[in-house]
Amino acid sequence: MTGSSITTELPVVRRLEAVSFRSWPATNTIFDGTWAIRLTASHPSKRVNSVNPLDRGDQSDLENRVARAAHRFQSFGRPLVFRQSPLAPPQLDHLFDAAAWRRFDETRVMTLDLEKADLAGAVDQLPLRNIGRWIDQCVVMASISDTVKPGLSELIGLVEGEVGLFLQEDGHGVPLAAAMAVRFGDLVGLFEIVSNPDMRQLGLGRRIVRTALLWARNHGARHAWLQVVSDNQAANRLYESEGFSEVYRYEYRQAPEGYQA
Numbered sequence: 001m002t003g004s005s006i007t008t009e010l011p012v013v014r015r016l017e018a019v020s021f022r023s024w025p026a027t028n029t030i031f032d033g034t035w036a037i038r039l040t041a042s043h044p045s046k047r048v049n050s051v052n053p054l055d056r057g058d059q060s061d062l063e064n065r066v067a068r069a070a071h072r073f074q075s076f077g078r079p080l081v082f083r084q085s086p087l088a089p090p091q092l093d094h095l096f097d098a099a100a101w102r103r104f105d106e107t108r109v110m111t112l113d114l115e116k117a118d119l120a121g122a123v124d125q126l127p128l129r130n131i132g133r134w135i136d137q138c139v140v141m142a143s144i145s146d147t148v149k150p151g152l153s154e155l156i157g158l159v160e161g162e163v164g165l166f167l168q169e170d171g172h173g174v175p176l177a178a179a180m181a182v183r184f185g186d187l188v189g190l191f192e193i194v195s196n197p198d199m200r201q202l203g204l205g206r207r208i209v210r211t212a213l214l215w216a217r218n219h220g221a222r223h224a225w226l227q228v229v230s231d232n233q234a235a236n237r238l239y240e241s242e243g244f245s246e247v248y249r250y251e252y253r254q255a256p257e258g259y260q261a
Contacts, residue, residue, distance in 0.1 A: 010056075013086050013248050015187075016109055016225055017054065023182040023189045024048060025158040030072065032065050034058040039076045043151030046105070046252055049073075050081045053088035062095055070261030080259070085250040096253045105229055106251040108236070110244035112224045114188075114217045117243055121203075122210035124218075127164035127181075131156055134165040137175035143194035156180070162219065166212050168204070177208035181216050188216035190226040193235075205238055 021029075026038035026048040034055035040048040051069045066080075073080040082101075084093060128134050131153055138144040144152060156163060164181040177195040181188050190212060195204035213224055226244065228235045 009247075010086065013109075014054070016111075016247065017052070017085060017087065019184050019187055019189060019225070020047070020227070021052075022160050022184065024191065025155060025160070027154070027158070032068060033060070035065065035069070037069055037072060039072065039078060040151070040155070041076065042154050043148055044078075046081055046083065048155065049076075049078045050083040050252065052083045052085070053092060056087060056089050059089045059091045062089075062092055066095070067261040070255070070259070074261070080255055080261075082253045083250055084253055086248050093253070099259075100256050101253045102256065104252050104254065106231070106249055107227050108230050108246050109225065109227050109248050109250070110239055110246050112213075112242065112244045114213060114222055114224055117210075117213055117217070117224070119210045119214045119217070121207050122214040123168070123207065124214060125166070125211060127215065128167050129165075131165065134167050134178060134180075137167055137169070138178050138192060138194060140175050141178065141194050141196050143178070143192060160184075164212060164215050166208055166215070168208055168211070177204040179208045179212045181212040183216050183219060183221050186220060186222040188213070188221035188224050190224060193226075206242065209238070209242060 021036065024047050026040045027042065028039045030037045034053065036052040036054055038048050038050055038052060070080045082096070135144060135149050135152055139146050139149065159182055161182045161184040164183070166179045166181065168176040170176060175196055176199060179193045180191040182191065190209065193205060193209060195208065216224065226239065228239060230236070230249065
């Protein structure tokens with residue numbers, strides 16, 4: 001798989017994948033062997049509407065299992081998508097390559113040791129408790145579509161960990177930046193990091209990231225992690241400059257048009 005190495009520390013990948021699933025929960029999860037089939041009617045995110053193979057050694061009956069997954073997705077009204085991390089068996093990628101499944105949205109998973117993080121300029125603030133207001137302001141900044149507001153609110157309500165919603169506004173209520181942090185023990189994940197597109201190059205994204213990390217560190221987190229699409233150059237530059245380093249990558253695979261299970 002592009003960008004993923006079999007030499008990656010798989011226990012670290014397994015831990016981050018498990019925390020990722022709990023931080024961004026699907027409303028329905030079905031297992032076929034060690035494949036986690038995640039489906040969510042109320043939200044279109046690929047992370048909660050994808051098949052996630054979780055064991056490189058689980059190589060049996062691949063074609064029939066792909067077909068079963070396709071039927072599940074069809075009944076749910078979702079396109080069949082596989083999310084291929086280093087935990088996926090290489091034989092599955094070979095199967096997809098032979099059938100011309102497309103690769104897209106390669107994503108880097110990055111981590112940061114919070115003891116070494118530079119949090120200068122962070123705002124020591126309590127997370128926002130009003131989920132609706134946070135979502136509305138993300139909509140204003142064009143980070144979230146108005147159509148997914150109910151689904152996103154539901155997903156945030158399902159998160160098992162400690163959720164921190166951070167929002168910065170000017171004196172007139174205009175949103176400047178927003179971020180969501182989810183802490184599980186010593187790990188904190190960052191999601192939906194956005195700054196106002198009309199106010200670029202002002203350091204707003206950097207400040208909201210540091211604000212979320214300060215809160216997380218004060219609440220016991222020791223390491224942060226996030227996911228960023230590999231071709232998002234601006235976001236990658238920001239996170240690398242903040243000290244985040246890549247641990248592994250995943251990508252999505254989708255069947256060609258006209259695929260029949």
